[in-house]
Amino acid sequence: MLRDITIGQYFPGHSFIHKMDPRMKIIASVMYIVILFVSSHPLSLLLGVLMVTGMYMISRISARMVIKSLKPVVPIIIFTAVLNLFFMTGPSEPLISFGFIHIYPEGVRMAILMAVRIMCLIAGTSLLTYTTSPIELTDAIEVLMGPLKRLKVPVHEIAMMMTIALRFIPTLIEETDKIMNAQKARGADMETGSFTQRAKALIPILIPLFVSAFRRADELALAMECRCYRGSVGRTRLKQLEYTKRDAIALVVMLACLAAVILVNIYL
Amino acid sequence: MAVIRTEHLSHVYSEGTPFVKMAIQDVNLSIEEGELVGVIGHTGSGKSTLIQHLNGLLKPTSGKIYIDGEDMWADKSKLRDIRFKVGLVFQYPEYQLFEETVYRDIAFGPRNMGLSEEEIDRRVRQAAAFVNVTEEMMHKSPFELSGGQKRRVAIAGVLAMNPKVLILDEPTAGLDPKGRDRILGQIQEYQQDQQNTVLIVSHSMEDVAKFAKKVLVMNQSKVFMYDDTEKVFAHAQEIEQMGLAVPQVTRVFARLAEMGYPVDPHTYTIQAAKRQILDLFDAQEQKQKKGGM
Incomplete structure (x- = not known):
């Protein structure tokens, strides 16, 4: 059950997208988000859909993973779609009028566009974490945030904290699973009962989990000190990030798509 | 009659993802009542997966499990009763302690069973006595105890449910030889006293040889053999080839x-x-x- 959480889950592979520089992947993701929000015409949104489909095909991540990543946002999609459906007004006649509810064709159009946009957004950005290992990701974030160092932002420390947090998500999930099983084996019942009963049933899980998280943090800090970790000063990298031809191709494709979307907005 | 019987039991983890893993394959077992069984196998041989099936924490991908002749998954609402019948002590059980006092932690299982206060008290004291948890320790916070003491408290938490079948996953992992012998001795005593079925998972053949009447050897997600201890050790060479030390x-x-x-x-x-x-x-x-x- 907890194993099914896919946020930040990485699927190793050797596709074009897997091999791209993580910095370029972050830049491309940001560009993709921009494309989605700039596109207001159905045609440009279709391009957005085609892009995300194409990217998943290139990365060879199964379509089931897309559905899995979309599942948790279904309520949000429905919510925004419904809001748009009811509250958008337009110059044309309403399609349906029922008491104070009026549904305009603009509302229907906007609801569909918003739903597609959010789905593309989630699927597209999930691809980043599906194809990039957490370590690569934080390395890239550290480099991309580099300029902020001049403003005395502790960039390295932030990146290190993110790396550690990401690194420990699966560990803590596993730990939670273990503790839950152990308490279930002692007859703990977490699935039935009223809300307060269920909240109370979490105590036997949360306390051991906190205790173990603190213990792990302690051990990790000790292990890092033993290896003479003292922040970013003078720290070198084993793996240097390097842009390749692949990244140039990706950048060109993204720029072309962005241009196409802007052109569609202007001329259609 | 066999307390635990499995038929063609198989389990696959993460089916349909790139991480798919066959954890156990076609396990057919029949464990008789009152037996003390040692379960050995290499890391990743499927022993932990197997024992989690035996009290319904994992659902078999295929195959059936019978406890006392009853199909475990036939009626889901009875699953909780099965967990009281088959007590499972996990690896490093001390990490699951959470209550304010040792007494209350041991009482967690019996309380979940819905027993009366007197019965809970009786069971907690009995379980504590089996693993030498003293009266003085009972009123301390479990987090104040030493590693070995915590381990014994956690085992008592399962013993207090008085399960018909007791399964312990590496109960001696990370303990010094003295603590190891102590816990194994206490478990053996408990088994002789209660005449219950006990399964102990271990990768120390030495330990298994010392206490178990029967040995179940797991290898590469299959049951390699399940037989009397002497008969199993007659295959010492094959067992050594699996990477297990005789x-x-x-x-x-x-x-x-x-x-x-x-x-x-x-x-x-x-x-x-x-x-x-x-x-x-x-x-x-x-x-x-x-x-x-």
């Missing part, structure tokens, strides 16, 4: 037999070894006496 005595005796001494190469306990060596010396003395006369 008891040191067994290796010494295999070597002695190889060298031509009249000893049993399948000796696996110190007691049996001692007896044989003494017999050997006696025989030699007799021979010398005869020769002298």
Whole structure:
């Protein structure tokens, strides 16, 4: 059950997208988000859909993973779609009028566009974490945030904290699973009962989990000190990030798509 | 009648993702009541997965499990009763302690069973006595105890449910030899006293040889063999090839037999070894006496 959480889950592979520089992947993701929000015409949104489909095909991540990543946002999609459906007004006649509810064709159009946009957004950005290992990701974030160092932002420390947090998500999930099983084996019942009963049933899980998280943090800090970790000063990298031809191709494709979307907005 | 019986039990983890893994394959087992079974196998051989099936924490991908002749998954609402019948002590159970006092932590299981306060009290004290948890410790916070003490408290938490079948996953992992012998001794005592079925998972053959009447050997997600301890250790060579260490005595005796001494190469306990060596010396003395006369 907890194993099914896919946020930040990485699927190793050797596709074009897997091999791209993580910095370029972050830049491309940001560009993709921009494309989605700039596109207001159905045609440009279709391009957005085609892009995300194409990217998943290139990365060879199964379509089931897309559905899995979309599942948790279904309520949000429905919510925004419904809001748009009811509250958008337009110059044309309403399609349906029922008491104070009026549904305009603009509302229907906007609801569909918003739903597609959010789905593309989630699927597209999930691809980043599906194809990039957490370590690569934080390395890239550290480099991309580099300029902020001049403003005395502790960039390295932030990146290190993110790396550690990401690194420990699966560990803590596993730990939670273990503790839950152990308490279930002692007859703990977490699935039935009223809300307060269920909240109370979490105590036997949360306390051991906190205790173990603190213990792990302690051990990790000790292990890092033993290896003479003292922040970013003078720290070198084993793996240097390097842009390749692949990244140039990706950048060109993204720029072309962005241009196409802007052109569609202007001329259609 | 068999307390636990499995039929073609298989489990696959993460089916349909790139991480798919066959954890156990076609396990057919029948464990009789009152037996003390050692379960051994290499890391990743599927022993932990198997035991989590036996109290319904994992649902088999295919196959059936019968507890006391009843199909475990036939009625989901009875699953909780099965967990009280088959007590499972996980690896490093001390990490699951959470209550304010040791007493209340041990009482967690019996309380979930819905027993009366007197019965809970009786069971907590009985379980605590089995693993030598003193009255003074009972009122401390479990987080104040030493590692070995915590372990014993956690085991008591399961013993207090008085399960018909007790399963312990590596109960001695990370303990020093003294703590290890102590816990194993206490479990053995408990088994003799209650005449319950006990399964102990271990990768120390030495430990298994010491206490278990029967041994279940898991290898590469399958049951390699399940038989009486002597019979299993007769396959010492195959077991060693799996990467499991046979008891040191067994290796010494295999070597002695190889060298031509009249000893049993399948000796696996110190007691049996001692007896044989003494017999050997006696025989030699007799021979010398005869020769002298």
